[in-house]
Amino acid sequence: MVVVKKMPGDSDDSVIRKFIRKVVDAGIVPEAKRRQFHLKPSLAKKQKKEDARRAAKRSW
Secondary structure, three states, X not given: OOOOOOOOOOOHHHXXXXXXXXXXXXXXXXXXXXXXXXXXXXXXXXXXXXXXXXXXXXXX
C-alpha cells in the first residue's frame, strides 16, 4: 500500500508527484495490468519462461 502524507509547505501538485513516483517504484501499474485478465497456468508458465529469456538476453 502506498501512503503519502502532506507535509507543511507541500503543494497539492508535489504530493501528487510523490504519490505517482511511489506507485511507479512499487510496480503497482504493471501488476494491475497483468491481473486485468485471467491467464491460464500453462500460459503463465510460458510467459514467465519468455520473460526470463529476455532478461537473460538483456544482461549480456
